Amino acid sequence: MPATSAITLVMPEAVDDAVAALAEFGPDGAPLAGGTWIMRAPIRGEARRSAYVGLGRIAALQAVDLDDDEIRIGAGVTHVGLVAALSDVPQCRGLVTAAAKAANPAVRQMATIGGNLAAWEFPASDLTPALLSLEAAVELRSPGGTERVSLERFLLRRRAVEPGILVSRVVIPRRPLTTGHARLPLRKAGDYPVAIVSAAASMDGHGKVDDIRLAVGSVEASARRWPGLERALLGARLDPASAQELARERSGDFAGRDSVEAPAWYRVQVLPALVRRAVEAVLASPR
Numbered sequence: 700m701p702a703t704s705a706i707t708l709v710m711p712e713a714v715d716d717a718v719a720a721l722a723e724f725g726p727d728g729a730p731l732a733g734g735t736w737i738m739r740a741p742i743r744g745e746a747r748r749s750a751y752v753g754l755g756r757i758a759a760l761q762a763v764d765l766d767d768d769e770i771r772i773g774a775g776v777t778h779v780g781l782v783a784a785l786s787d788v789p790q791c792r793g794l795v796t797a798a799a800k801a802a803n804p805a806v807r808q809m810a811t812i813g814g815n816l817a818a819w820e821f822p823a824s825d826l827t828p829a830l831l832s833l834e835a836a837v838e839l840r841s842p843g844g845t846e847r848v849s850l851e852r853f854l855l856r857r858r859a860v861e862p863g864i865l866v867s868r869v870v871i872p873r874r875p876l877t878t879g880h881a882r883l884p885l886r887k888a889g890d891y892p893v894a895i896v897s898a899a900a901s902m903d904g905h906g907k908v909d910d911i912r913l914a915v916g917s918v919e920a921s922a923r924r925w926p927g928l929e930r931a932l933l934g935a936r937l938d939p940a941s942a943q944e945l946a947r948e949r950s951g952d953f954a955g956r957d958s959v960e961a962p963a964w965y966r967v968q969v970l971p972a973l974v975r976r977a978v979e980a981v982l983a984s985p986r
């Protein structure tokens with residue numbers, strides 16, 4: 700039997716203590732949230748860290764606060780917790796669908812929003828495109844203090860985030876948006892969706908789109924907005940069939956990624972139909 704080396708686990712009760720522990724462990728340590736990504740490290744051929752800082756006892760990371768300006772979600776809120784806290788918030792319909800449909804019931808009980816965003820190697824996150832469409836920001840805690848960055852910027856730099864930096868909250872600006880989330884799971888791909896589209900839009904008094912954000916997940920290595928399609932949809936009535944056609948004309952904006960679950964071309968090919976479904980969800984969403 701191969702020898703296994705001991706793993707250190709500390710369970711602080713305050714964010715500052717977690718940040719201090721992470722700084723002390725440096726590259727040998729990492730946060731442990733729901734553990735659903737970390738537990739599969741050996742299956743992915745990755746080494747485990749020698750130390751983990753468990754986040755499960757930090758009450759501040761479990762809170763969801765809403766006011767007129769923002770929705771602030773603690774990084775330790777699980778997918779199930781997101782559904783419970785935000786189901787009655789019309790602007791969050793797409794995000795709630797993402798949290799409710801991701802993975803399977805056991806994973807949704809454990810997996811956190813912070814862990815989902817911080818797992819940079821994972822391309823099929825449902826929450827990431829939903830949060831991109833809401834123009835969410837991420838709060839990062841380090842021994843130097845708290846920094847708020849847009850989720851878009853965080854996604855670009857998360858791979859290089861210094862050891863010792865903790866995602867503490869996700870912040871959504873409150874806006875009169877209607878939102879939708881469409882995903883394509885494939886039995887062959889296990890529980891991961893092969894492509895995801897999240898949409899958020901607002902209409903003017905004539906029913907024409909005056910603001911729209913579309914984000915695509917799982918098609919490339921990291922989720923991203925679809926600015927060309929957003930521009931094409933602005934100023935017109937939101938219509939599922941024409942959105943699908945405009946998406947088809949622009950599907951060359953995505954290169955796709957090959958994996959054992961699905962080839963790159965397939966992920967791109969299904970995008971227009973997912974755009975149609977996301978737009979249908981927006982139109983069916985409460986205002």
Ligand SMILES: Cc1cc2nc3c(=O)[nH]c(=O)nc-3n(C[C@H](O)[C@H](O)[C@H](O)COP(=O)(O)OP(=O)(O)OC[C@H]3O[C@@H](n4cnc5c(N)ncnc54)[C@H](O)[C@@H]3O)c2cc1C
Binds near residue numbers: 732774775802811866
């Ligand atoms: C069977 C299965 C099916 C799945 N299907 C889906 C799916 O359909 N859709 C989907 O979106 N996801 C899916 N997932 C992925 C799942 O959502 C992620 O594993 C989960 O969100 C990660 O969260 P966690 O809390 O478990 O993170 P952990 O596993 O604890 O951590 C993940 C990574 O993030 C780091 N980390 C954790 N919290 C923080 C923090 N606050 N600050 C900084 N770094 C942090 C950890 O150090 C680690 O590197 C699936 C997972 C499984 C096992």
